Amino acid sequence: MLSNKFTINDFNKKYPDDDACIAEIFNKKFGSLKECPECKKPFKYYKVNNRKCYACQFCANQIYPLANTIFHKSDTPIRLWFYAIFLFSASKNGVSAKELERQLGVTYKTAWRIAKQIRMLFEENGKQLDNTAEADETYIGGKKRGGKRGRGAENKTPVIGIVERQGSVIAQVTQHTKSSVIKPFIKNHLKIGANLMTDEYKSYGTMTEYNHQKVNHGARQWVNGLAYTNTIEGFWSQLKRSIDGTYHAVSPKYLQQYVNEFAWRYNNRFYKSVFHFLVANI
Ligand SMILES: [Zn+2]
DSSP: OOOOOOOHHHHHHHOSSHHHHHHHHHHHHHTTOOBOTTTOSBOOEEEOTTSSOEEETTTOOEEOTTTTSTTTTOOSOHHHHHHHHHHHHHOSSOOOHHHHHHHHTOOHHHHHHHHHHHHGGGOOOSOOBOSSEEEEEEEEOSOSSSSOOSTTOTTOEEEEEEEETTSOEEEEEOSOOSHHHHHHHHHHHBOTTSEEEEESOGGGOOOTTSEEEEEOGGGTOOOBTTBOOHHHHHHHHHHHHHIIIIISOOOHHHHHHHHHHHHHHHHTTTOSOHHHHHHHHO
16 A cells, blocks of 8 residues: 655645745756756756746746646645645545645635646556556446446446556546457557456457456356456455545546546555655656
């Protein structure tokens, strides 16, 4: 599980005000520059008072470090944004907009927007797996009771996923779970020739690009040699518990964002300072 060594005391010490937060972003984005991009003299920029910008000591060229960040054009104090990121980093299951509204003292609308922007930090693009991987699908949302469960359940949103044993997960919200979606998803994310484990669901067919082994859940078979899908099933149940516990319900439109957040938490579960990892992505 996530172990966040960065405490609220550390946070308050390191980020006492907006300027400290802006300086953090400025240093992350421009700290390694050796010379002013405008006048080419040594890089000596100072913070302009009461403005979210820095200026060159020689030519007065201005740099706005918050441009192209998740804070761009926000009226909310940057320190509150940082605090919101801290809350996300300190939480195991995510933070609802309602919770942010309460903790930050902002309107629900603002809290919702902040949460949505922060979730963008959890996107992981272009990930590829190359070890033994398990692929599976699940269904999220819809009616809690009654109706069909599992594949084909009504009002539920399908999510397909692939996880490397002892490694990373990639999960994607989809329209359906036919092989026209599932097979390209697997090929995009798992190196050809790797070991692929699935159950007997027909959409997987037999993928000859892989060492594809199956477990027959229909026949109440859960492990067949190396073939089992317990890792991805564990991820699904964690994801569902988190959505039930923290968000209660997630509309299909935003489900991908939540899925990204949980996948990110899973993939960075051994990382020591989640907060700084997130800030580095701003
Ligand atoms: Zn300059």
